[in-house]
Amino acid sequence: MQVMKRSRFSAVLYIGVALLIGAALALAWAATATAPATSGSPSALVTVYKTPQCGCCTAWVDYMRDEGFDVEAHDVGQQELNAIKQEAGLQRKLASCHTAFVEGYVVEGHVPAEDVRRLLADRPEVDGIAVPGMPIGSPGMEMGNRRDAYEVFTFANGEKMDAFASHNQ
Numbered sequence: 001m002q003v004m005k006r007s008r009f010s011a012v013l014y015i016g017v018a019l020l021i022g023a024a025l026a027l028a029w030a031a032t033a034t035a036p037a038t039s040g041s042p043s044a045l046v047t048v049y050k051t052p053q054c055g056c057c058t059a060w061v062d063y064m065r066d067e068g069f070d071v072e073a074h075d076v077g078q079q080e081l082n083a084i085k086q087e088a089g090l091q092r093k094l095a096s097c098h099t100a101f102v103e104g105y106v107v108e109g110h111v112p113a114e115d116v117r118r119l120l121a122d123r124p125e126v127d128g129i130a131v132p133g134m135p136i137g138s139p140g141m142e143m144g145n146r147r148d149a150y151e152v153f154t155f156a157n158g159e160k161m162d163a164f165a166s167h168n169q
Contacts (some may be wrong), residue, residue, distance in 0.1 A: 044120055046107070048073045049084050050098035057098040060110055060140030067113035069102075089158040094130040105129070106155075110138035115152050115165045126154040129164050137168050 046064055050057035052075035061073045076084070085099050088106045096109025103120055106128030119129055129152050131138055137147030147168040154161045 043068050043070045044102050044116075045070045045072060046100050046102045046116070047071075048098055048100040049076050049081055051075065051078055051081060054097050056110070056134060056140045058140075059142075060098065063139040064113060064116075069113065069116070089127055090130070090155075091158045094132050094153065094155055094158075094160060096131060096134060108132075110134060110140050111152055112139050112165070112167065118165070124154060125156070126161060127156045127158075129154055130160075135168075 046069045048057070048061055048064075048071060050061070050073065058073075061071050064071050081099065085095055085108075088099060088101075088108075090099065090106065090108055094108055098109065100107040102116060105119055105126075107116055107119075108128065108130035110131045111129055115129060131150060131152050133150075134141050135148045135150035136143050138150055149166070149168045151163045152165040152167070154164045
């Protein structure tokens with residue numbers, strides 16, 4: 001009889017421990033399931049200025065949101081957008097169709113989210129990064145299977161500095 005009581009006690013103890021472990025795992029999973037897709041860090045606010053007619057700009061905004069960033073998009077006229085670019089120190093050779101700001105950096109054009117994450121993690125002494133023009137296959141510029149090679153450049157004082165990343169090479 002003593003052996004039977006001990007066996008029941010052991011079984012109840014094992015079941016209780018298993019339930020506690022299961023609950024802890026469920027709580028841990030729920031916490032990570034709702035976290036943004038920015039490598040475990042809180043999502044950064046990306047403020048984007050674009051013209052309302054630009055579909056690829058809207059596609060880039062959606063892409064950045066899908067990548068876990070908080071995005072605040074502002075539709076402005078072309079003259080206002082040009083003034084924003086000029087105030088940010090962008091020269092024409094670096095320009096694209098939209099300009100964004102994140103944590104003190106300028107992000108010009110169709111920059112991949114992975115490059116924005118790297119910029120925020122590495123914190124280089126630059127004004128920002130840019131994808132000049134509108135290369136096919138960059139985020140927001142998808143056109144089927146076509147993927148043009150392009151580079152993301154760092155810049156400071158409006159001048160292109162170095163290649164920050166290469167894509168579709």
